[in-house]
Amino acid sequence: MQMTNYTRTIPIPRPHAFTLIEILLVVTIMGIMLTAAGGLSSNVADSMNFREAIQQVKGQMESARQTAITTNRSVTVRIVQGENEFGEVVWNGVQLGFTESISDPDAAGYKTPVAGSYDPGFKAIDAIDRLPSGFVFHDSSTFSTLLSWRSGPNSGVMLDASGVQRQYVSFAFLPEGRCTLPTAEKWMLTMARQEKLNAETLPPDYAAIQIDPSTARCRIYRR
Numbered sequence: 001m002q003m004t005n006y007t008r009t010i011p012i013p014r015p016h017a018f019t020l021i022e023i024l025l026v027v028t029i030m031g032i033m034l035t036a037a038g039g040l041s042s043n044v045a046d047s048m049n050f051r052e053a054i055q056q057v058k059g060q061m062e063s064a065r066q067t068a069i070t071t072n073r074s075v076t077v078r079i080v081q082g083e084n085e086f087g088e089v090v091w092n093g094v095q096l097g098f099t100e101s102i103s104d105p106d107a108a109g110y111k112t113p114v115a116g117s118y119d120p121g122f123k124a125i126d127a128i129d130r131l132p133s134g135f136v137f138h139d140s141s142t143f144s145t146l147l148s149w150r151s152g153p154n155s156g157v158m159l160d161a162s163g164v165q166r167q168y169v170s171f172a173f174l175p176e177g178r179c180t181l182p183t184a185e186k187w188m189l190t191m192a193r194q195e196k197l198n199a200e201t202l203p204p205d206y207a208a209i210q211i212d213p214s215t216a217r218c219r220i221y222r223r
Helices: 020-071 145-151
Strands: 075-083 089-100 121-124 135-137 155-159 165-173 187-193 206-212 217-222
Touching: 020 075, 020 089, 020 135, 020 165, 020 187, 020 206, 020 217, 089 165, 145 165, 145 187
Parallel strands: none
Antiparallel strands: 075 089, 075 165, 089 121, 089 135, 135 187, 155 165, 187 206, 206 217
């Protein structure tokens, strides 16, 4: 008896091409995801820069206090003006140094004494430490009480590394663990992004460094 073989043919599906609507939908979703990822990345970087700026200033203050105690010498802190990326004058620098009287008339930096005044020389420990780009100290004396001294005896004009005159305010950390700021007031230095500053109010995101004159310790308030 003759056997008959039956072969079953299985149809192979044709490749399905994307329609124009499907392609546009995928492109739109990818665009939304990339935009969201870019915004998130920018926010994270901005937050990290702000944290860096806060720690930078706090570290300078703590270093000044510790140096004064360990060396048994007063350490002067200067809050110094500078320029932002657009050439505008802002408060954005901190510099530490020692004050010392130069008595040798032939020495560099010697000043002829004037009756009724005493102006000891300033010897910088390091260069002016500038805040990260975009960050400044709030120049309102309401929010940065340290800058209220800009017209008092603890202020002056100095030359920066480029030979440009810069205004500054200063105070000193003392060897006994306190500072020269009057104890009757709360001393603050408020930091924020310059683009969000307003002369009358605080921006939504800012940081304030409070210095206790009695202990010369710093506290950070972050909003």
